Structure formats: C-alpha cells, structure tokens
Amino acid sequence: MDSGKIFRIGFLGMGTVAQGVWKHLQANREIMRQRLGGEIELAKACVRDISKRRAVEIPESKLTQDPYEIINDPSIDIVCELMGGTGKALELTLAALRAGKVVVSANKAVICSHGAEIFAEARKCGGAYFFEASVAGGIPIIKVLREGLIANRFSLIYGILNGTCNYILTRMERENATYETILKDARRLGYVEADESLDIDGWDAAHKIAILAYLAHGCWIGTDKMLVTGIRGIRLEDMIWARDFNCRVKLIAAIRKLENGALFASVYPALLPLTDVVANVNEVYNAVSLNGDVVGRTVHIGRGAGQDATASAVIADISDALKYLLGAPAQMSVADLAEPRMATLDEVDGDFYLRFEVEDKAGVLATIASVLAKEDISIKLLHQRKHDSSGKAWIVMTTHKTTEGAIKKACQSLSSLPVVSSEPFVIRIFDSQV
Amino acid sequence: MDSGKIFRIGFLGMGTVAQGVWKHLQANREIMRQRLGGEIELAKACVRDISKRRAVEIPESKLTQDPYEIINDPSIDIVCELMGGTGKALELTLAALRAGKVVVSANKAVICSHGAEIFAEARKCGGAYFFEASVAGGIPIIKVLREGLIANRFSLIYGILNGTCNYILTRMERENATYETILKDARRLGYVEADESLDIDGWDAAHKIAILAYLAHGCWIGTDKMLVTGIRGIRLEDMIWARDFNCRVKLIAAIRKLENGALFASVYPALLPLTDVVANVNEVYNAVSLNGDVVGRTVHIGRGAGQDATASAVIADISDALKYLLGAPAQMSVADLAEPRMATLDEVDGDFYLRFEVEDKAGVLATIASVLAKEDISIKLLHQRKHDSSGKAWIVMTTHKTTEGAIKKACQSLSSLPVVSSEPFVIRIFDSQV
Numbered sequence: 089m090d091s092g093k094i095f096r097i098g099f100l101g102m103g104t105v106a107q108g109v110w111k112h113l114q115a116n117r118e119i120m121r122q123r124l125g126g127e128i129e130l131a132k133a134c135v136r137d138i139s140k141r142r143a144v145e146i147p148e149s150k151l152t153q154d155p156y157e158i159i160n161d162p163s164i165d166i167v168c169e170l171m172g173g174t175g176k177a178l179e180l181t182l183a184a185l186r187a188g189k190v191v192v193s194a195n196k197a198v199i200c201s202h203g204a205e206i207f208a209e210a211r212k213c214g215g216a217y218f219f220e221a222s223v224a225g226g227i228p229i230i231k232v233l234r235e236g237l238i239a240n241r242f243s244l245i246y247g248i249l250n251g252t253c254n255y256i257l258t259r260m261e262r263e264n265a266t267y268e269t270i271l272k273d274a275r276r277l278g279y280v281e282a283d284e285s286l287d288i289d290g291w292d293a294a295h296k297i298a299i300l301a302y303l304a305h306g307c308w309i310g311t312d313k314m315l316v317t318g319i320r321g322i323r324l325e326d327m328i329w330a331r332d333f334n335c336r337v338k339l340i341a342a343i344r345k346l347e348n349g350a351l352f353a354s355v356y357p358a359l360l361p362l363t364d365v366v367a368n369v370n371e372v373y374n375a376v377s378l379n380g381d382v383v384g385r386t387v388h389i390g391r392g393a394g395q396d397a398t399a400s401a402v403i404a405d406i407s408d409a410l411k412y413l414l415g416a417p418a419q420m421s422v423a424d425l426a427e428p429r430m431a432t433l434d435e436v437d438g439d440f441y442l443r444f445e446v447e448d449k450a451g452v453l454a455t456i457a458s459v460l461a462k463e464d465i466s467i468k469l470l471h472q473r474k475h476d477s478s479g480k481a482w483i484v485m486t487t488h489k490t491t492e493g494a495i496k497k498a499c500q501s502l503s504s505l506p507v508v509s510s511e512p513f514v515i516r517i518f519d520s521q522v
Numbered sequence: 523m524d525s526g527k528i529f530r531i532g533f534l535g536m537g538t539v540a541q542g543v544w545k546h547l548q549a550n551r552e553i554m555r556q557r558l559g560g561e562i563e564l565a566k567a568c569v570r571d572i573s574k575r576r577a578v579e580i581p582e583s584k585l586t587q588d589p590y591e592i593i594n595d596p597s598i599d600i601v602c603e604l605m606g607g608t609g610k611a612l613e614l615t616l617a618a619l620r621a622g623k624v625v626v627s628a629n630k631a632v633i634c635s636h637g638a639e640i641f642a643e644a645r646k647c648g649g650a651y652f653f654e655a656s657v658a659g660g661i662p663i664i665k666v667l668r669e670g671l672i673a674n675r676f677s678l679i680y681g682i683l684n685g686t687c688n689y690i691l692t693r694m695e696r697e698n699a700t701y702e703t704i705l706k707d708a709r710r711l712g713y714v715e716a717d718e719s720l721d722i723d724g725w726d727a728a729h730k731i732a733i734l735a736y737l738a739h740g741c742w743i744g745t746d747k748m749l750v751t752g753i754r755g756i757r758l759e760d761m762i763w764a765r766d767f768n769c770r771v772k773l774i775a776a777i778r779k780l781e782n783g784a785l786f787a788s789v790y791p792a793l794l795p796l797t798d799v800v801a802n803v804n805e806v807y808n809a810v811s812l813n814g815d816v817v818g819r820t821v822h823i824g825r826g827a828g829q830d831a832t833a834s835a836v837i838a839d840i841s842d843a844l845k846y847l848l849g850a851p852a853q854m855s856v857a858d859l860a861e862p863r864m865a866t867l868d869e870v871d872g873d874f875y876l877r878f879e880v881e882d883k884a885g886v887l888a889t890i891a892s893v894l895a896k897e898d899i900s901i902k903l904l905h906q907r908k909h910d911s912s913g914k915a916w917i918v919m920t921t922h923k924t925t926e927g928a929i930k931k932a933c934q935s936l937s938s939l940p941v942v943s944s945e946p947f948v949i950r951i952f953d954s955q956v
Contacts, residue, residue: 116672123668123672228666228669228820232662234557235662235838236835237660237834238554238557238837239546239547239833369799384831386660387821387822394818396816400814400817401817404671408669417560417848417849
C-alpha cells in the first residue's frame, strides 16, 4: 500500500540527537514508505548557527534561525522539538500544536514540568504529541506501556532510568573504586550533564518516572512530591557490603500504587537481589520493570541515552506521527485523574540498610539501639566494621520491616547523637513484590 | 475523544486464552473507549460444546457451533482466532479475511506454516491480521520489533522462547535434579503440550523464531531450514559443569544475519555467560534480545504463556484492530524479500561444548584428538571426569572457534569410534556479539 503522500518534517534544534535522527531517517525513508504507506521529507531545521560545520550535511537552504519559519509553514506536518530546556521549548511546542502540527519530542524536562498544559493543548488542537525518546532512550517503553500492555493496570513500575549513575555504580563495583574517582572519569567522557545535579542527585530519573507515572496513572506528579535521593553519598564500602546480602546497589526510580490507592514516587539508591534481572543491568544501560495486573511482570532493557539509541526512539515517534496523519486515532487521551493522593512516609514500609560512623567506644551500640527502639525499628543485622584510622568505626545495619517515616525520624535522632560522627546513609532494600 | 462507534468481536474458540480475553475485555472496555475512542462489544463465540460449563459466564445466545455464523455476520468487525491448530484455523482465517474482518490470532503454528498465504490474503482483502500473542506470550515483542524499533535492521535476535523448557532447565539446575524427574513434574503441572515434542524438541521455539525472522527480514523460513535441537539430551552434569565456565544452559532460539548476508535460524541448548541478562531469566519466563543497528541491544522479558499473559497480548491486538478500524494504516506491508539465502553449516562458526562417554583406557584421548584434528578443530579445554560406575568416563571439552559443519562431521566420526560409548552431545557457546 502507498498513500502517495509526502509528509514534511521540521526540526527545532540540530544537536547530537537531531543529527542522528536526520542521518537515520535518510536511510529509512524507503522502509517507512513500505510499512506505513507515507513518505517523509526532511524539510527544514532551525539552528542557532547556520554556518556551523555538522557531522550531518544539511543544505543551507534547509536551515533557518527562526523557529516560526517552521511552525508557520503550512507545508510542514511534523515538528521535532529536539532543542531541550523548558522555556523556549514550551513556547514553541504550544505554538506548533496550535498551528496544527504533530509534535515529536525527546524533552523530558519540559514534559515533566508542563505536561498537563502540553497534552491539553494537543487535545484541544486535534494535534498529537509523541515523546517516546523522553524516557529510557532507545527502549520503546512508552509504546510498551500504553499500547503493548493496554490491558493492564500497573501497581509497580521501577527501574534504572539514569545511565550516568548506573555507569558510575557499575565501575565503582567492578574496579573497587571510589565514587569521586569514577565521577571524574565520567565527566571526562562527557557522560555527566552540564548541570551535574540532574544526573547525580536523581532529578533526571525523577523526570522520567513522572512521565511513566502519568502514563500509568493519568496524573502529573511533581518532583517535589517524590522522595528523591541520588548517588552522591554512596561509598565503595556499600557496594562491597551489599555482596554480603547477595545484592547490588542501583539507583532505582519507582512509582508504586499502595493497596490503599495512594501513590508513592521515588528515586533512591536501593539494594536489589542479584536474582533480579534489573540488578544485572550495568554500565549505561537502562531497565524498566512493569508489574501489570494481567500480564504479570515484564522487564525492558536497553541503552538509556546516546545519539543513536535516542534517534531510534524519535524515528519510532515520527512513524507514529505518520500513522496519525494517515488516519490513526490519537493515543494520548488517558483520563486525567483528579489530583492523586500521594502516600505519606508513614504509609510506606520496607526493609532498610543504614550505614554511619561512630566513636568506637563502649555503650555506643546501646545508645543506637535505644534510638531505633524509640521508633519501633527492629534491627535484623548489625555489623560494626573497624576503620583503619583510629577511634572510629562504621556501623552497618539492616532493619526488619518499618516505615519511611520511622527511618527518617531515627536518622535525625542518630545524627544528633554526639557519638555518631556521620549523617546516616540509607539504602532501601528494594521490595519488588506488589 | 469518542467516535461513538461500537465494534463487535467474535471468537473462534473459547478455551483458556479466549476466556481470559473475554474476562479482561469486560473489565477494560472503558479504558479502551477513553484511549482509542472506540467501544467494543463481545458479540459471539464459536465453541464445540454449547452446554459446557466455563469459568467465564457467556449467555447462551452469544454461543454458536458454526464458525460461519461469526464470519458471515456483517455486524462483526473483529474475529479472534483462538482455536489453535492449522487446518481448520487456516480455512477460517482466510474466510474471515475475505469477509472483510480484522483477524487477531495467537496461533503460531498456523502463522509459521501458512504465514505467506495469510498475509497475502490480508493485503488483498484490505483487512488486517494481528498476532502479538503468537510469540513470547505477554511480552509485546512484535510491537517492539516493528513499531518501537522501526528504525532498525536486526543482525541478531535471540532468546528464550519456550517457557516449558526454561522451567525444566531452571529446576534441574536449582534442585540438582535430572531431566526425567523434572519433566515428569512439568507434565503433572500441565506445563507440557499434549504433543510433547513441540516443547521439548524445540519446535515451538522454532515456530516463534520463524515469526520474528519474518518481521525482521521479511521472509518465511521453514523449520526444515533451521538447525533445531531440543533439551532432551541435556544431563544434570552439563548444568553443573556449565558453572565452571560461569555459564548457564538455556534453550536459545536465534535468527542471525551473517556478514555475507546469509541467514541462520536455530534452536539449541546453549551456554550463556551469567553476565548476560538472558541467562538470568528463569522458570516459565521468556526473554528476547534484539540487536538493532541503530538502537544497539534491547532485551524484553516476561511470561511466555498462560491465560492472563497471553490475554494481555490478544487485547493489545484488539486495541490495534480498533485503531485500524478507526482509520490507522495497516502495519503489515513488510516487503516480502525474495527467497533468502540460508547459511550453510560451514559458514556458521562459534565455540562449542561437547560431552560424551568413553572407555576409560590408555590411548583414548589420542584417538579423540586425532579425530578432531582431522576436522581442524582446536581443543580449548578438555576434562576427563570419572564415572562412579566402572570402566567409563565422561569427556567434557570446549573448542576454539570452528564451524557447525566441522562439529557435525567430528561428532559423526566420534560416535563411530568403538571407544566412544555415547552420542556426543553438543552445546553451543552462544556468541551474542554481532
């Protein structure tokens, strides 16, 4: 079949990912024509600097510095927003939707902070908005979640959503290296975003879990309503001690629906048992585990970033945009739920691993134990590990089931004790049961 | 959005999977209406015995024994073929397509043996044919392969496609149990198909890899053109000795495109390194690893069978059928390649693990070594392991890179040696590089 139509694509931004899309689309025109019956034309790209040399050759006649030359061009059908950022990207996305364009985006930040507005505009304008590349790079997780598993409700979605953190943790463990050493190397390799806190402190993963939460539960959860901790506090010793529990430390993003209906969204370092496939996903790879009420558990693994992996996802969106232009119904009318109830820390329970430094003297353990007892926290295992330096020791312990709230209070009490000389570092023992 | 249309579904067959679909569709009507703008109605089911009690209650007015009451009913839009088998299923599928129905199927056997005919008919009739449930149960692998990863060519696809075999291998390894013991248990639990050879000898996995090969390469590869070996010959000792190589034995189905363009399709027991996530997929779970030229490697894991997992896939297809009926272009016009060139055994290389029984006497190793040398096979590691019974020993060896052809000839020569008292059992050391 062949509709004979040619659909024209305009690009906002021509950075690494956009160049990858341009390159691979040129190679894939024929297959998309065969499979979908629509042809595509790379029509125009808006860039900051027209004369800049690029790895992909684009005729100067197709370049512009004015995004509205693309948005207001009635011959352009699809706009790829690959410029990033939130301010200008939001303005142009809304303008493109209002101009009747189908918009494809890889911009998790703008979706996370303005998703409700963008989707409302898309619905109102009869346009469509595709964003596969915004979560987990090349893994087609958005398509899996809302099409392949459409029959399901998801009580738990969790996974590794930040490749940079996974790369750092993997190398720390493999090379017995400290966090600082590997972080330096990751910076050198260009793996860390300019705003390092996005990666290291978990905000990038938080943006992505917010998008998955929207798809699964139909509501937008701000990162301010999540429990977000990054990998900054992880010590090499944690990686090593994790092995004693047959576990591995991973930065896990999760959205869980509690039995009482409340949602809990989080990003934190967690101990995953080595028997969990997610624990065996290393380096820059991402993994997403979906617990569906019909299908059971599925897990999807792939590269979470990089030019080609992200381009693969953008091209999948362009192909869906084509299908939409050829008559497919829009697929984004997830019912917007009323404001969801977010779980309080006292509702969320689990087992915990705590690690902190103490003065190595008599009576310390008794003091610690009484602090924990006050919060009804029952110790499962406690290990005092000698420092090589004098006078201090590490306490490593795991708890029986308790709540996030109790752990938070206990940590506050512990850090105020004179004998405790480091802020307690918490690693959740991840519960993948639903 | 809401098109206000109601689409009517008829079922051919009302067995376990169909009942799962019926049950979950009733629960999901509203969400599909919200997401797709089309409503569905469970219109009619063709069964062998109308009066039979079923777990799902279906009013007698919706039951028929005549499939043509569904196929020739102009008010029915979608036909779900969930009866299985090849003869009658083919006839009814073609008849339904000719009657203008959209057909959804979970029937891998009929697709594998008559796919070319079915797809040609679907194209000719302007109908559409969806078959997500035919491969890897609840994993939406067909959607991932042809939509989510549309930008990619696949040089290697491999994975665990038969849950029954994976269950048997997992339990053998965990419980140090023999193949026969666990097979008996799997039978008792109803995990083994009535025709056991389908599972145990690899034919079920071969059907599934044929479908993935079609999607990736656009051609139908008959199982007669594949190298197919099941798990029947695996001994507990192989599972144990695999650990010495940091590997696990899995039944792996694969379709590989060699550098020279030839295709090699296979199902065989293979040693996978424990660092491969696929090696850590156990019990009845399936896993599919896709190596795309743009995205790199992605892996997808989930339940490969069972009422609910399969129903999840069928419902995803019904939702795609709805989209098609609402105007989406058909997605099956993969170019049918000319007859592909299948690789000869001499073109396919790799490392191998061989295990066979010999008379434990002087000179045996020299004889064996000379047989292998004749085929230019270089031994990497050779281990003679004593039997507890007298006079015999196991030879376990691995080879350096050689070809399938050389191994085949060497095994023939070995088994004709008087000192070799068991057919050599071959386990491929799986090469996941592309």
